[in-house]
Amino acid sequence: MTSSSAPEHSLAREPQRLALADGRSFEDFYRSELTGLVVLARALAPRGSAEDVAQEAMMVALRRWPEIRELASPEAYVRRTCANLAVSQVRRRLGEARAISRTSQCDERVPADERGDFWGLVRALPKRQAQAVALYYVFDLSVADVARTLQVSEGSVKVHLSRARAALADQLRPAEEEPS
Numbered sequence: 001m002t003s004s005s006a007p008e009h010s011l012a013r014e015p016q017r018l019a020l021a022d023g024r025s026f027e028d029f030y031r032s033e034l035t036g037l038v039v040l041a042r043a044l045a046p047r048g049s050a051e052d053v054a055q056e057a058m059m060v061a062l063r064r065w066p067e068i069r070e071l072a073s074p075e076a077y078v079r080r081t082c083a084n085l086a087v088s089q090v091r092r093r094l095g096e097a098r099a100i101s102r103t104s105q106c107d108e109r110v111p112a113d114e115r116g117d118f119w120g121l122v123r124a125l126p127k128r129q130a131q132a133v134a135l136y137y138v139f140d141l142s143v144a145d146v147a148r149t150l151q152v153s154e155g156s157v158k159v160h161l162s163r164a165r166a167a168l169a170d171q172l173r174p175a176e177e178e179p180s
Contacts, residue, residue: 026065030058033075037082044086046093053089057082099137121171122164129164132157 024032037054045053061068061078068074100118122130128150135146136157143161147154 026062026069029061029074033078034058037078040079040082041086044083045089049089050086053085054082056085060085095140098140099134102137118168118172121168125164125167128152128156129160129167132160133164133168136161 034054037057038050041050041053041057057078060081061074068077071077096119122133124130125133131150132146135141135149136143141149143154143157147157150157
């Protein structure tokens with residue numbers, strides 16, 4: 001046996017490791033399922049994100065392939081994953097829309113054309129402040145729930161929210177209005 005045959009032997013095992021019980025490889029599984037996942041995602045996900053949702057479902061399947069390939073129906077698993085990811089996208093977008101609506105109702109001094117920049121301003125905040133704002137307003141979590149999610153104290157969440165609100169108020173204040 002030559003040393004060059006050893007790499008060929010190990011490469012020959014690779015496709016077997018990725019094969020389904022019926023002999024199909026992950027690559028075959030991917031090719032056969034992707035189109036259907038995109039159609040499913042188009043029915044459930046926000047416009048323009050269907051392909052991303054379908055690809056993410058396949059990435060989940062690939063990461064867990066040793067377990068998933070042993071299931072009676074790997075197709076059902078990846079389809080359910082795709083549907084769950086699509087619904088999560090919708091919830092995230094609805095939460096963001098609610099948060100934008102709440103913030104625009106809170107301060108009518110901010111012109112409508114500047115409200116779209118709100119989340120850009122939030123993203124520019126320090127990381128913990130941005131996380132606290134997003135969790136509190138987008139997901140409508142309580143201070144205690146935000147603290148559990150971020151694994152910090154409730155007091156820290158209150159400080160982050162207070163500082164974020166102050167920074168956002170400064171950014172959103174009309175130019176002609178001077179702080180008191």
